[in-house]
Amino acid sequence: GSFRRSDLRLLLGVMGAPLAPVPASAAEALPHLSVKATPIESSSAQYILQQYMAASGGAKLLRSTRNAYAMGKVRMVASEFETATRVVKNRGSVATAAVEQGGFVLWRMAPDMWYVELAVGGSKVHAGCNGHLVWRHTPWLGAHAAKGPVRPLRRALQGLDPLTTAGLFAEARCVGEKKVNGEDCFILKLSADAETLRLRSEGPAEIVRHVLFGYFSQRTGLLVHVEDSHLTRIQPHAGGDAVYWETTISSFLDDYRPVEGIMIAHAGRSAVTLFRFGEMAMSHTKTRMEEAWTIDEAAFNVPGLSADCFIPPADIRCGPGGEACELPPRGERAKAGTVHPARVAAVERAHPPRRNNDGGGDKIVWRLEV
Secondary structure (H helix, E strand, C coil): CCCCHHHHHHHHHHHCCCECCCCCCCHHHCCCCCCCCCCHHHHHHHHHHHHHHHHHCCHHHHHCCCEEEEEEEEEEEEEEEEECCCEEECCCCCCCCEEEEEEEEEEEECCCEEEEEEEECCEEEEEEEECCCEEEEECCCEEEECCCCCCCEHHHHCCCCHHHHHHHHHHCEEEEEEEECCEEEEEEEEECCHHHHHHHCECCEEEEEEEEEEEEECCCCCEEEEEEEEEEEECCCCCCCCEEEEEEEEEEEEEEEEECCEEEEEEEEEEEEEEEEECCCCCCEEEEEEEEEEEEEEEECCCCCCHHHHCCCCCCECCCCCCCCCCCCCCCCCCCCCCCCCEEEEEEECCCCCCCCCCCCCCEEEEEEC
């Protein structure tokens, strides 16, 4: 089966380029371990993050990466839709359910620049950050700037960017332990503060809360599960009852392997739940969809990658849809304008990987599309 166009648009809108709740601290700003005048929840979190950085390749190696690249495949599955009176499920195996195949490419450059492109089922979502502005482009909404402070891309936190992940959780608290897929894990909790939520709110849409949980394996020190919950309140212009949208994204990370000494999760899966409620008590809807991904290629310190590759589109505008996360489009159509003036568009392996001692490694040819 295949997705209904509205379902695919909804999933791409949510999974295309969701952002972390808060900005990430600079890697150098990670606090030194101290138990004096520090709450045990905070000092425990600092210790867990130190172990995480060590397990990921070590602070020195992680801080030596100027930029990074990853390319992979995604498979999206429409799984369930629920109203107050009925539940509609895709019955049968994944092979017979509504499935769309696609791929994504992600570029990152220190300190805060990134660009992601996700193409699934004939639709493509682009998003990026030049260090000062976060934007997203979809075929149905055009290009939009995200409100609020610059924040990391959530997809990069799914086992692809250990340094940013550690910086993001620098202000987190350790709130307990839990077993995840048989692994004993520490749980770190990070919440967006009131000022960040206010800066991200716009017009009738108020961001009520955004909370992120990271589950770090006690055995390996690595991040194995990420879950975040985002609640938006929308007050109709004409008055009346407010409508609430709650978006929950739960991701499991797997198949950690070293890339140039840095541990990268090469596979994972996410489940996203959109819960709409408000107005009348019996009018709620809940949509659940899934995504699985694998990483085909990853590299660090790519030669020739510059800040020019992260220039935003020329037709950026602010308005509904600027929050690059959660709300599905409601009938708005906009022409797709210029997406990116200059970016690295394709990667080709000129030769298979070599691991001998002739001084050669993987020879990668980068093509620039202008």
